[in-house]
Amino acid sequence: EVQLVESGGxxxxxxxxxxxxxxxxxxxxxxxxxxxxxxxxGKGLEWVSYISSSGSAIYYADSVKGRFTISRDxxxxxxYLQMNSLRAEDTAVYYCARSGRFGLWGQGTLVTVSx
Amino acid sequence: xxxxxxxPSSLSASVGxxxxxxxxxxxxxxxxxxxxxxxxxxxxxxxxxxASTLQSGVPSRFSGSGSGTEFTLTISSLQPEDFATYxxxxxxxxxxxxxxxxxxxxx
Numbered sequence: 316e317v318q319l320v321e322s323g324g325x326x327x328x329x330x331x332x333x334x335x336x337x338x339x340x341x342x343x344x345x346x347x348x349x350x351x352x353x354x355x356x357g358k359g360l361e362w363v364s365y366i367s368s369s370g371s372a373i374y375y376a377d378s379v380k381g382r383f384t385i386s387r388d389x390x391x392x393x394x395y396l397q398m399n400s401l402r403a404e405d406t407a408v409y410y411c412a413r414s415g416r417f418g419l420w421g422q423g424t425l426v427t428v429s430x
Numbered sequence: 431x432x433x434x435x436x437x438p439s440s441l442s443a444s445v446g447x448x449x450x451x452x453x454x455x456x457x458x459x460x461x462x463x464x465x466x467x468x469x470x471x472x473x474x475x476x477x478x479x480x481a482s483t484l485q486s487g488v489p490s491r492f493s494g495s496g497s498g499t500e501f502t503l504t505i506s507s508l509q510p511e512d513f514a515t516y517x518x519x520x521x522x523x524x525x526x527x528x529x530x531x532x533x534x535x536x537x
Binding site (some may be wrong): 361362423 | 464466468472473474475476479480485517519521524525526527528529530531
């Protein structure tokens, strides 16, 4: 089955760090660009970050630039999001999404930043 | 950054109604636009890509049109399972940007 599964979310204090993972199956992960998208409770969708298939090109939303780092391990069919200096406004469900056209999404993982 | 202005933000409609949702881009994005449906507690699901191409498995009552700066999602005959929130997304340039969403509710 073609799918993406996120993990690593949880409760973290402001200023803390979390690392999200997205594991792909059912397709050739190394062929695809990947993205992270988040959705704060009751709010709309916000694009967070992009990484090319090889990892050579990376982009970030201004809201996370300098704090979040996207990476991938094609040998492990995995995408990552290292989130540092977390803020309350980072509280959201985080989705990974496949390709530049966002054709496949994971089920999401909830990150809560609160003291 | 490209701004995506989606309207309306919400609408009430009845089963069988024709529904139209519009997204306007702040600058031309060719046909680099997708439409997504999201139900409560679920991940978004792509309905349309390249502005007008129906995703495999999506009912034909959904259609998309437009190019450049004006785009439309149409549901020709609203069904009970279509009550959800709909988003457009431009993938022409970074940062990628979504419309604000349109919540389709039961009248």
